[in-house]
Amino acid sequence: xxxxxxxxxxxxxxxxxxxxxxxxxxxxxxxxxxxxxxxxxxxxxxxxxxxxxxxxxxxxxxxxxxxxxxxxxxxxxxxxxxxxxxxxxxxxxxxxxxxxxxxxxxxxxxx
Amino acid sequence: xxxxxxxxxxxxxxxxxxxxxxxxxxxxxxxxxxxxxxxxxxxxxxxxxxxxxxxxxxxxxxxxxxxxxxxxxxxxxxxxxxxxxxxxxxxxxxxxxxxxxxxxxxxxxxxxxx
Numbered sequence: 001x002x003x004x005x006x007x008x009x010x011x012x013x014x015x016x017x018x019x020x021x022x023x024x025x026x027x028x029x030x031x032x033x034x035x036x037x038x039x040x041x042x043x044x045x046x047x048x049x050x051x052x053x054x055x056x057x058x059x060x061x062x063x064x065x066x067x068x069x070x071x072x073x074x075x076x077x078x079x080x081x082x083x084x085x086x087x088x089x090x091x092x093x094x095x096x097x098x099x100x101x102x103x104x105x106x107x108x109x110x111x
Numbered sequence: 112x113x114x115x116x117x118x119x120x121x122x123x124x125x126x127x128x129x130x131x132x133x134x135x136x137x138x139x140x141x142x143x144x145x146x147x148x149x150x151x152x153x154x155x156x157x158x159x160x161x162x163x164x165x166x167x168x169x170x171x172x173x174x175x176x177x178x179x180x181x182x183x184x185x186x187x188x189x190x191x192x193x194x195x196x197x198x199x200x201x202x203x204x205x206x207x208x209x210x211x212x213x214x215x216x217x218x219x220x221x222x223x224x225x
Contacts, residue, residue, distance in 0.1 A: 033214065040202070041219065042218050042219040043155070045214070045215070087154060100157070101154045101155045102154060
């Protein structure tokens with residue numbers, strides 16, 4: 001089975017740093033994805049981790065620990081436009097298999 | 112990155128009619144595309160996996176006779192919602208991968224059945 005957990009909501013202030021955690025228990029694993037989704041829009045790709053460690057990409061970083069079934073997305077220098085839902089998703093056994101999504105974390109950035 | 116185009120972005124239809132949604136990979140060939148549905152304030156839920164040249168694979172609880180999927184070419188998959196009802200009103204999103212490390216999404220289709 002597939003089980004992906006992440007917090008429902010988080011709040012932070014502009015300029016701050018926020019970490020969104022994701023834990024997963026899945027029958028197969030071929031990478032962990034983070035997506036950003038603004039209301040009414042399709043998700044946009046943020047990051048992909050398949051090996052343990054930290055991947056940094058500008059203001060966004062993503063970390064993975066496969067042994068712990070744990071990942072986090074780190075957002076630095078928060079901006080108002082970062083207010084969105086952040087989806088953690090796990091890829092299945094094969095490279096082109098589908099993604100299983102967590103329920104998403106709604107991040108609200110305030111001035 | 113690769114581009115996936117979905118059309119239409121919004122559609123309103125009468126109860127009992129059918130609606131077709133198109134998903135195209137514009138600059139890559141996608142042997143597999145995925146169709147998701149998202150209800151307000153909920154996550155994406157996989158409906159079916161669309162395979163070029165063969166029958167789609169549906170997730171448990173998704174009616175294959177109601178949600179018809181056709182993947183006739185390497186760049187086009189269609190989802191037809193047949194005999195739509197108000198409870199089918201949702202946000203439908205397709206995605207495709209051009210390589211294992213990244214999945215690209217269409218713009219989504221907001222379906223409203225009245």
